[in-house]
Amino acid sequence: MATQTFHKKIETVSPTRERVMGLVFLTLAFCIFFFFSRDTAAGQMTKFELTPGGLATVLPAWVLPTMSTLNILAIFAAVLGGVQLARGFKHYTNWVLALVVAFFVFGFLVWAAAGKSLNIGGLLATTLSKSVPITLGALSGILGERAGIINIAIEGMMLTGAMVGTLVGSLTNSWLGLVGATLTGGLMGLLLGVLSIKYKANQIIAGTVINILATGLTSYISAKFMQRYMEINNPQIFKSFPIPGLADIPFLGQILFNNNLFVYALFLFLILLQLGLFYTRWGLRMRAVGEHPKAADTLGINVIRTRYFSVMLGGMMAGFGGAYFTLGSVGRFDEMMTAGRGFIGLAAMIFGNWMPFGAFGAGLLFGFADSLASRLAILQIDIPSQFLLMAPYVATMIVLAGVVGRGQAPASEGIPYEKE
């Protein structure tokens, strides 16, 4: 009986949700028409420039008639809403939702840039670079949580990574700085592991300890040494370099393959982690430990060792992500410079349903909101950019509430394992 109800839950979407989603689609369609389309004068044009910057322009600007584009978007969204209400998209609903939201965002851009020009290439390039630390943070969270260790200390690990990266990078060279940052992150991961695995401390408290410790230590060392002696706070940064061949792909190639080391490393980690988690023995074991440690233990997997390994790997990932702030962008360390990116990474992990590529998608979304917000002022839009910046957090809460389908957190996360 219980199995059957569960079966149903997986296979079908509840009719109420189908209807609610249909109404959401229609509302978005209406919003595109009412707020954007009706607000534009006839004959206005929207110009999207497609120059990500860095390399020579290849594509000409993309000019769209504002009003008719908006009307077409509204009609498409409305049709999708109608189909949803009449038949329902069943388990494709979330994809259709993503599509309609994308229509809405595109409509917003078309409206915002009406009569002006907006550099979409630049917007997307900033989106990618802003998403790097967030996604690396999310990957760190995934590594921990898939093995059953909640890591809310990503922020602290990043901060220490950023600082040690700068210190070592200034004293030696940036490559060693990167290694130093990664190892420091791993050390913080080990601390989280010792507290939560060996001493079975509450994992959220253990994470809080690390966050406070990292903030205190880095601010202390920064105030005492790094702000006074500039020679230890001045590492070489990793410069962007195009990947031959791939960077010549028009538009996308320039955005994706003309970056610095961190972006390429992110791509690599994403693929490795996605494959590793779901197609290797290592990943299977790790997930087993996170879902049902007792069963994993019975089958001969060393739960404790797997957890230590994962949480340290997660720490290293966060430390590497922290180095992005100093060695990958500004080239100096400032107190509290991660500015909550670790927590946003945590949100991106949840948003992405504990999947590497899902987290990357969420990271891009967060980065997009961030880079769009900074452009609103340039486009002279009256919407306060703060509300746009809030949107990702609100969206995470909505996802967490199960409105868009509940994510699947590893079942045993947060519970210390005790061998019987």
Place this chain on the structure above:
Amino acid sequence: MHPTCQHLSGVSLDEKTSKKQDAGKIFLEEVTSPPPDQRGLKRFGRILLIPVLAVFTGLVIGGIFIALTSENIYEAFGRSFGAGLIEALQTVGEAYVALFTGAFGSPVRIITALQSGDGLEIRRAFNPILESLVTSTPYIFAGLSVALGFRAGVFNIGAEGQIFMGAAAATFAGYALKGLPGIIHIPLALLAGAVGGGIWGLIPGWLKAKTGGHEVINTIMMNYIAFRLSDWLLTGPMKRPDSFSPVSPMIEQSAMLPRFFDDPIRFHLGFFVALGVAWLVWWFMFKTTWGFELRTVGANPFASRYAGMNVARNTILAMTLAGALAGLAGANEVLGVNHYLAMAFSSGYGFDSIALALLGNSHPLGVVLASLLFGTLRNGATPMQVSLGIPNDIIMVLQAIILMFIAAPAIIRTIYRLKKPTKEQPVANFKM
């Protein structure tokens, strides 16, 4: 049959319920686990033992850290080992003396000031210790917020955002209402602060009760929403008209919490309000039916559901009250100290309050004592920074170390070779 379903069908009901136990709940079981069957002083000593040792060990490790980061010590060690050791002890000693005179005032200065009879000089001499109380006041509120949450089975990690919303609401009530007498205006502004923070607690509480969204993540998200909102409020609707920086207008004179002494002493009524609220929280938690329900739900939601208690309602209530308490912390800072709202002025209280609640064993009296300790340390750290060049961030390091020992008392037991308590073993008695 779908492979996933096959897997799921193998899960028994028992395991499903144990799966549902999230970190917060397990933690609550730890915190609210009944005290060992002991009475009187011995029991009191046992409760105090770990926190006191944790603070002591924290100070020792902090001292070692200060020594390690002082250049002069390395020079002295270069001369000879003995000289280095003396230098190290001297540096750490100086640092802690500066910390304590910064926090309590220097006895010599107090005596000379009293002898001279100069009013301003007396006030200056007594200012440090009163300023420590001023610093402790928001800690008391925020610590109570997290402690109440812990007792009721929710982990309020969002005190930061709630403090800000409380502060914003209190500021608005402080400057927008005009012509009220203080006796009405002050309570009204405080109430506004409590409501502002309460709403910020209510939302994650409601989400947890109705959808199961974890309050830890939701309160973190609410923190960031509060920051953005504050940014907008202070550059838009609540911006001071004649100012270029993002600050709110000054609150009315009638909304300011009265100060007891002339300048420079900022000691104000808020401290006593905090003590009153702490008593009220104690009375509510331990002497009323509602408080009993809250604690029961916190200790064991399954049992309390069978006993006919409304778990959802209690969760919402707990988060709202926790938010309101944190909101009062913000209101207190605006009405008592700053008199206007500035951007993200509360930074750091959110995590500190978790440390406070844990150090105080989630008991109002414990929270008050822990807040006095942290407030004192923090207040003493600034003069230490000025006179000795030791950054006041050392306090955060101390806090982290103390919190680590509280969270994992087994470390303290190992260091001091303490016996494991026979009955209560707070960190390891999980039910799997």
